[in-house]
Amino acid sequence: MTKVLLVGVGLIGGSVALSMKKQQDIVIAGxxxxxxxxxMAKxxxxxxxxxxxxxxxxxxxDLIILGTPVEQTIQFMEKLAEWDLKDQAIITDVGSTKWSIMKAAERLNESGKTFIGGHPMAGSHESGAVHARADLFRGARxxxxxxxxxxxxxLExxxxxxxxxEANFITMDAKEHDQVTGVISHLPHMIAASLVRQVEEHANKNNLVRQMAAGGFRDITRIASSSPVMWRDISRQNRETLLDLLEDWMKEMQQVKQLLEKSDQQELYTYFSDAKTFRDSICI
Ligand SMILES: NC(=O)c1ccc[n+]([C@@H]2O[C@H](COP(=O)([O-])OP(=O)(O)OC[C@H]3O[C@@H](n4cnc5c(N)ncnc54)[C@H](O)[C@@H]3O)[C@@H](O)[C@H]2O)c1
Ligand SMILES: O=C(O)C(=O)C[C@]1(C(=O)O)C=C[C@@H](O)C=C1
Structure with a gap:
């Protein structure tokens, strides 16, 4: 019988737990x-x-899964370093950042414990185990x-x-993980949140703005409804990557502004066409 301890029984931890329950010889304590x-989870x-x-x-x-927001995960890892865990026990997490967490894992390793970082690349703007699904990670990285x-x-x-x-597992260096997720997940989140804040300013002046919201606004801003605790912690832990990416973003916006000022038909077309070609090449 494998004894699993899940710390942080939320959307992601709960979804991992639900999928694991397909195995007969597992008992999950939350x-x-x-x-x-x-x-509710019980x-x-x-x-x-x-x-x-x-x-x-x-x-x-035998297995400890940390399903907490990433700053809480580090605090919990500090406690685990002091405790008398089973020799063969494996500790993992599901956090969206990996560098700070793997840095904290050095203390666990020094005390002879095994920590393997984890991050399933699927989720939702909804939080809590009430939204957990056994198939959330099917086909995801x-x-x-x-x-x-x-x-x-x-590792096996x-x-x-x-x-x-039913996810596709991939091993990665923590620094590279944070750079890649910074580009494909964390920066898009910052942009969605900032866009919503800009729209709110206009909506406060003109109620029609809110009434005209449709599919375009919904698709680009859905993630702004995610847990603020989760994103506060991710932003702090991947701060350096995000600061570099925001510099690039501001240059990109400067370029968009210049394109509009110039209003050249061909250049504007090429800008949108290049974006469409790359977006269409990413299958999600
Ligand atoms: N939501 C996503 O799309 C997504 C995707 C992949 C990874 N992640 C990562 O998964 C982790 C959990 O995110 P989530 O979306 O499941 O959040 P969630 O809010 O649904 O779940 C987090 C749970 O942790 C609990 N918790 C908080 N502090 C705690 C503590 N000190 N001790 C015990 N429990 C505590 C909360 O009560 C909550 O039940 C985060 O680290 C996040 O970065 C999230
Ligand atoms: O689908 C969503 O709502 C998400 O934001 C999930 C998402 C992402 O795709 O960026 C967000 C953070 C995670 O670490 C992994 C996945």
């Missing part, structure tokens, strides 16, 4: 700062047990960031436990 989350069959004393359960677990100390057997063990997510 711990969350919000007891009401645990009660009633939905996402977890088998509600944990009150997290240290006791961590010390019994699932990044694993092993450390220098991780053995092939440990974790991949086996997570196999019912």
């Amino acid at each position: 711990y969350d700062i919000h007891t009401s989350n645990l009660e 009633s939905k069959g996402i977890i088998d047990e509600m944990v009150l004393d997290v240290q006791i359960e961590a010390e019994r677990a 699932y990044v694993l960031t092993p450390s220098a100390e991780t053995t092939v057997a440990q 063990m974790l991949t086996k436990w997570l196999s019912d997510t």
